Amino acid sequence: MSIFVRTLDLGGAGPSVAIKDSIDVAGVPTQAGSRALADAAPAATHALVVERLLAAGWHITGKVTMHELAFGTTGINAWAGTPVNPHFPDRVPGGSSSGSAAAVAAGIVDAAIGTDTGGSVRIPAACCGVFGFKPTFGRVSRDGVMPAVTSLDCVGPFAADMDTLIACMRVIDPGFGELPAVDGVSIGVIDVPALDEIHAGVNDALARSGLSTAAVKLEHFDAAYKAGLAVINAETWAACGHLLESGKVASDVAVRLANAARTTQADVDAANAVREAFSAEVDAALERFAVLALPTMADAPPSLDQASDTSRLVTMTSLVRPFNLSGHPAIAIPLPARSGFPVSLQLVAAKGRDELLCAVARHVASRLQ
Numbered sequence: 001m002s003i004f005v006r007t008l009d010l011g012g013a014g015p016s017v018a019i020k021d022s023i024d025v026a027g028v029p030t031q032a033g034s035r036a037l038a039d040a041a042p043a044a045t046h047a048l049v050v051e052r053l054l055a056a057g058w059h060i061t062g063k064v065t066m067h068e069l070a071f072g073t074t075g076i077n078a079w080a081g082t083p084v085n086p087h088f089p090d091r092v093p094g095g096s097s098s099g100s101a102a103a104v105a106a107g108i109v110d111a112a113i114g115t116d117t118g119g120s121v122r123i124p125a126a127c128c129g130v131f132g133f134k135p136t137f138g139r140v141s142r143d144g145v146m147p148a149v150t151s152l153d154c155v156g157p158f159a160a161d162m163d164t165l166i167a168c169m170r171v172i173d174p175g176f177g178e179l180p181a182v183d184g185v186s187i188g189v190i191d192v193p194a195l196d197e198i199h200a201g202v203n204d205a206l207a208r209s210g211l212s213t214a215a216v217k218l219e220h221f222d223a224a225y226k227a228g229l230a231v232i233n234a235e236t237w238a239a240c241g242h243l244l245e246s247g248k249v250a251s252d253v254a255v256r257l258a259n260a261a262r263t264t265q266a267d268v269d270a271a272n273a274v275r276e277a278f279s280a281e282v283d284a285a286l287e288r289f290a291v292l293a294l295p296t297m298a299d300a301p302p303s304l305d306q307a308s309d310t311s312r313l314v315t316m317t318s319l320v321r322p323f324n325l326s327g328h329p330a331i332a333i334p335l336p337a338r339s340g341f342p343v344s345l346q347l348v349a350a351k352g353r354d355e356l357l358c359a360v361a362r363h364v365a366s367r368l369q
Helices: 048-055 098-105 122-128 162-172 196-209 221-246 251-260 265-288 310-317 321-326 354-366
Strands: 004-011 016-020 059-064 111-116 131-134 154-159 186-190 212-216 291-295 330-338 341-349
Touching (some): 004 048, 048 162, 098 111, 098 122, 122 131, 122 341, 186 265, 196 330, 265 291, 265 321, 265 341, 341 354
Antiparallel strands (some): 004 059, 111 154
């Protein structure tokens, strides 16, 4: 099982945690799953999230594999290793935080840290059947995290249960407070396309929660997905485009990078106009509802033999990427499998209401038993 790129034994006797290989651990090179960074110098210092985990006595057991340069949705990586999806071995583990999700799903660690620029925590969480949380943009420090400059990326935890995920959040975000009560919470169910089995799983979970629900339509949702792609393309090209010259970037990511180079400033400006409109639309919906709900993925995770061309599978992120653009916190909650594939519920809350979001997620998950 190709999960760890390097095993470690750091910290105390607390919960075990794995670190995505785009996050600095002092003395270890940050290679981001890329042969183009195989000769990277060891990191001089820990990323701030790593420092916080160690200071709290958590036990870092290693750095884990990922989709190369965090620029892919499947988690397939021929150089650094593709982790087996523990519960669904015929399907991709999801990307880009593939090793983080797989390590938790396999029970190798209590929690793992990943990053989410266009769904890279929530997609692998959905594929592997675990919890994955993208906090409000900027809430968790990205000091020591690749890429250095981003308007989308968030550091977030994976866990097999909400109590562990919340405990991890309290460490990596010292400002994470007590969870509020969920009495009277209402949920707006976003109208999005997805397989019937997925809608059935989501609707059943929401019904079991006992919380009130009503439908909501976000007019800018599709535009936000496309705008999120334009922004990630521009920012990833700026951060990683120079690596193409090495000839060592795998073909799937190299094609995406070459295409990303075509993104113009006009494209980014238009995307940022969509960002403003969509963010306002989500904010307005969250004045009517405490949280919003929708599937994490619209379709089943692709099988391994369908996943060679990452550029064709970017649409795996169709339901998650909009909330990277807007910056709202979002969490993936595993639901019972249907038709032999994993199903996941995504909840979204107002910016800064990460504690409320985790409270509702914990409540919903508790009613699935």
